[in-house]
Each structure stands twice: as C-alpha cells, then as structure tokens.
Amino acid sequence: MSARLVAVAVLLAAAVAAEEAATPEVSYEHFRLLRVQVADKEQMAAVFRLSMELDGVQLWATHNMSTQLDLLVAPTAWTNITTELNQSGIKYSIIIENLQDSIRNENPPMEPEEEEWENRSGHRLTWKRYHHYKDIESYVDYLANTYPEICQMEVIGQTSEGRPLKVLKISTGGAAKPAVWIDGGIHAREWIAPATVTYLLLQLVEFRHDHPWLIDDLDWYVLPVVNPDGYEYSHTTDRLWRKTRSAGDGQCVGVDANRNFDSHWLEVGASSDPCSSIYAGSRPFSEPETKAMTDFILSRRDEIKVYLTLHSYGQMWLVPWGYKADKPDDYYDMYVLAEQGVEALERVRNTDYLLGTADELIYTSSGGSDDWAKEKAGIKYAYTVELPDTGRYGFVLPAAHIELVGQEVWEGVKGMMLYFTKNI
Ligand code: ARG
Numbered sequence: 414m415s416a417r418l419v420a421v422a423v424l425l426a427a428a429v430a431a432e433e434a435a436t437p438e439v440s441y442e443h444f445r446l447l448r449v450q451v452a453d454k455e456q457m458a459a460v461f462r463l464s465m466e467l468d469g470v471q472l473w474a475t476h477n478m479s480t481q482l483d484l485l486v487a488p489t490a491w492t493n494i495t496t497e498l499n500q501s502g503i504k505y506s507i508i509i510e511n512l513q514d515s516i517r518n519e520n521p522p523m524e525p526e527e528e529e530w531e532n533r534s535g536h537r538l539t540w541k542r543y544h545h546y547k548d549i550e551s552y553v554d555y556l557a558n559t560y561p562e563i564c565q566m567e568v569i570g571q572t573s574e575g576r577p578l579k580v581l582k583i584s585t586g587g588a589a590k591p592a593v594w595i596d597g598g599i600h601a602r603e604w605i606a607p608a609t610v611t612y613l614l615l616q617l618v619e620f621r622h623d624h625p626w627l628i629d630d631l632d633w634y635v636l637p638v639v640n641p642d643g644y645e646y647s648h649t650t651d652r653l654w655r656k657t658r659s660a661g662d663g664q665c666v667g668v669d670a671n672r673n674f675d676s677h678w679l680e681v682g683a684s685s686d687p688c689s690s691i692y693a694g695s696r697p698f699s700e701p702e703t704k705a706m707t708d709f710i711l712s713r714r715d716e717i718k719v720y721l722t723l724h725s726y727g728q729m730w731l732v733p734w735g736y737k738a739d740k741p742d743d744y745y746d747m748y749v750l751a752e753q754g755v756e757a758l759e760r761v762r763n764t765d766y767l768l769g770t771a772d773e774l775i776y777t778s779s780g781g782s783d784d785w786a787k788e789k790a791g792i793k794y795a796y797t798v799e800l801p802d803t804g805r806y807g808f809v810l811p812a813a814h815i816e817l818v819g820q821e822v823w824e825g826v827k828g829m830m831l832y833f834t835k836n837i
C-alpha cells in the first residue's frame with residue numbers, strides 16, 4: 414500500500430471508530446431513574462396513570478408483581494412527579510442520578526486492533542461491547558460461510574428501512590428433529606438481548622464439540638435482531654428508542670413490535686396512538702419485521718417445539734399468557750420446562766430469576782410474540798426471558814456484563830433443552 418493509501422485507510426478507520434463510539438444525539442442529561450414502591454392496587458393504578466399523563470415521565474419496568482415501578486423522569490418533570498407522589502404518600506428512591514452518565518459509561522470504545530478488522534471477511538463481534546447491526550450480521554454470515562455443513566443463513570425479509578432479516582438455521586441434517594426458535598431485539602433499546610443471542614450462537618456453533626447433543630438431537634433457528642432499524646436508531650440517535658422505524662402516516666414513527674402480533678391485538682396494554690411507545694400498529698403484522706418472522710415460523714410450525722424470545726430488563730422467565738390472568742390449560746407443563754431453565758441459569762452465579770406469567774409478574778398486554786407463538790403457531794413451549802438487571806442500570810447495562818449474562822442464559826437454555834430431549 415502506498416503511504417497515501419495508508420493515510421486514507423487510517424482516516425477511514427478513525428472515522429468508523431468515531432461513528433461507533435459517538436454518543437447518540439438525544440440527550441438524557443440529568444434524567445433520573447426513580448423506583449417507586451406502591452402499597453396497594455390503588456397506588457399502583459395512580460402511578461400507572463401518572464406515567465401516562467405526565468410529560469417527561471416514562472414507565473421503564475415493573476418488579477415484584479408490580480409493587481415496584483421504575484420511572485424515567487426528565488429534569489423538567491421532577492417537581493411534578495415528586496409533588497404528586499408525596500401528596501399520595503407513595504414512597505420512592507432514586508436509582509440512577511444521571512442517565513446520560515450511564516449511557517456514556519455503557520459501551521467501551523472500539524479497541525485499536527479492531528479497526529483493522531473493519532474490512533476483513535471474518536466477523537467483527539467481540540462480546541466485549543455492544544455492536545452495530547452490521548457486525549451482528551457479519552457474524553451470522555461468517556458462521557454460514559465457515560460452517561456450511563451445519564449452518565444455513567436465510568434472508569427471511571426486509572425491514573421498513575431495507576435491512577435484511579437474517580435467520581441462521583443450525584442443523585446436522587438427517588430426519589426432521591424438534592427445533593428451537595430463538596430471537597432477540599424485538600425492542601430496540603434492549604441491547605443485551607441481541608448480544609446474548611449471538612453468545613448462544615457462539616456456543617451452539619463454534620463450541621459445539623463441548624456439547625454435541627445440542628445439535629445432534631435438535632435443530633435451531635436463530636434471529637438475533639428482529640428489529641434492526643430500531644436497534645441502529647438506538648445506537649445513532651436515541652439510546653432509549655423501543656419501537657420499529659416504520660414511517661406511519663402522521664408525525665410519529667414506529668410501532669411497538671411486541672404489540673403488533675396477531676394475538677388479541679390491541680385488546681389490552683397496547684395503544685392505538687401512533688405516538689405512544691406501546692403503539693400496536695395500524696393492524697396486526699403491519700410491520701414487515703413481525704410479518705416476515707411469523708410467516709417463517711408458520712412455515713416451520715411442525716418442527717418448532719420451543720419458542721424463546723429475549724428482552725430486558727427484570728430477570729424473569731415469563732410464561733404465557735401476557736394478555737390475560739388465566740393460565741393456559743397446559744401451564745404446568747410449560748412451567749416445569751421453564752423451571753429447568755431457570756434452575757440451570759441460577760446455578761451459574763446465583764442470579765435470581767422470577768418464573769410466572771407476564772400477566773402476573775409485570776403487566777397485562779396483548780399482541781406479544783410469546784402469546785402469538787403459543788396461541789396461533791401452536792408452539793406449546795413459548796417463553797419471554799427478561800434478561801438482567803433488576804434496575805441498577807436498566808436498559809443501559811454496561812457491556813462488561815455481556816459475557817456473564819451470555820454464560821448464564823446459555824446454561825439456562827442447555828438445562829431446559831436437556832430436560833426436553835430426555836423427558837418430552
Ligand atoms: N416486557 C415485554 C413487553 O412489554 C414483556 C412481554 C411479555 N409477553 C406478553 N405477551 N405480554 O413487551
């Protein structure tokens with residue numbers, strides 16, 4: 414390479430590095446995360462109402478059967494919310510003083526040697542930091558290219574912004590085996606979910622000799638990022654973006670993909686307001702992402718026996734239904750299998766996960782992928798796993814946790830599937 418070309422290459426690498434490390438445009442300077450402790454149903458309803466009505470207040474998550482609620486509060490809303498809570502005698506504490514600080518500390522910059530990987534044919538994932546979608550894609554492509562005997566990549570559709578949705582099938586061939594579906598990144602800001610899914614891919618494919626039965630006895634379908642448009646947007650522009658990036662017809666962009674599935678669509682815990690963060694869309698499967706994913710699953714519905722979708726945060730292994738309090742008739746079967754997963758996961762380092770229905774542990778909401786997988790695709794074992802943490806960092810979990818969470822979830826999935834292959 415001539416000196417000039419080297420100089421250009423260095424400049425390019427620097428530009429790429431700057432793009433990767435750039436903090437998103439939307440600032441959460443002095444936004445606080447508040448943990449509210451409610452004493453009864455009435456207080457809970459009051460807090461829910463405040464989170465809907467007050468500008469600058471956003472419900473992030475609920476814990477302990479909705480007795481604790483995490484609210485993100487803009488500096489402008491601080492006086493309003495605390496006055497209201499104080500007047501109603503509702504207790505609260507501050508868990509994050511300045512969210513922008515957490516955002517700044519979440520993701521380390523690219524290591525110098527990584528800059529040289531930029532154009533290599535291999536992949537660029539590290540599991541040491543959160544990566545852009547193109548790096549996750551590069552890993553899926555890399556696995557398909559490097560292990561063609563067991564990995565096949567299929568583009569199952571395109572996002573609103575034209576990104577390819579890539580499913581990796583892992584199979585040693587032979588007669589049809591029970592299959593497991595795993596996805597992540599339905600919600601854009603839950604970065605730990607796609608990172609964990611790629612960790613599972615690493616184990617399933619590159620470390621397959623440590624546990625050959627997992628691919629000898631089962632087939633796997635893996636979609637690491639269901640909503641790459643939103644995921645990218647949460648990297649470049651707004652760290653807390655949740656929805657897809659479909660244009661809609663008015664002033665607001667995006668649909669909550671996990672309210673967009675055709676299962677009791679828009680019945681409960683979802684909004685018909687395009688500006689809401691839980692907007693269910695103009696109709697079920699209005700989003701190309703949910704449409705492509707469910708068409709694919711339906712085409713393999715006889716094979717797929719377990720549906721697993723990763724979200725964050727809260728540390729919960731959720732069993733349908735999310736849309737109502739009643740439990741499925743075969744709830745006990747679903748619970749027993751999930752329990753194997755939770756127990757194996759907890760054995761790694763005693764991380765506590767709650768096990769129960771989404772309805773009982775967090776809130777009631779319809780149009781979710783797990784309910785759809787069970788109700789409409791007929792997949793008996795359908796689960797949503799809410800990854801760490803329980804609110805210390807919330808969605809902004811430092812990248813140093815990726816490998817820890819990956820190991821735990823890997824053990825959980827293995828434990829669950831060991832029980833499945835032996836007993837079901
Ligand atoms: N946090 C997830 C959400 O709000 C949980 C979904 C659980 N499943 C359900 N069907 N509600 O989308």
Ligand code: ZN
Nearest residue numbers: 600603724725
């Ligand atoms: Zn989610």
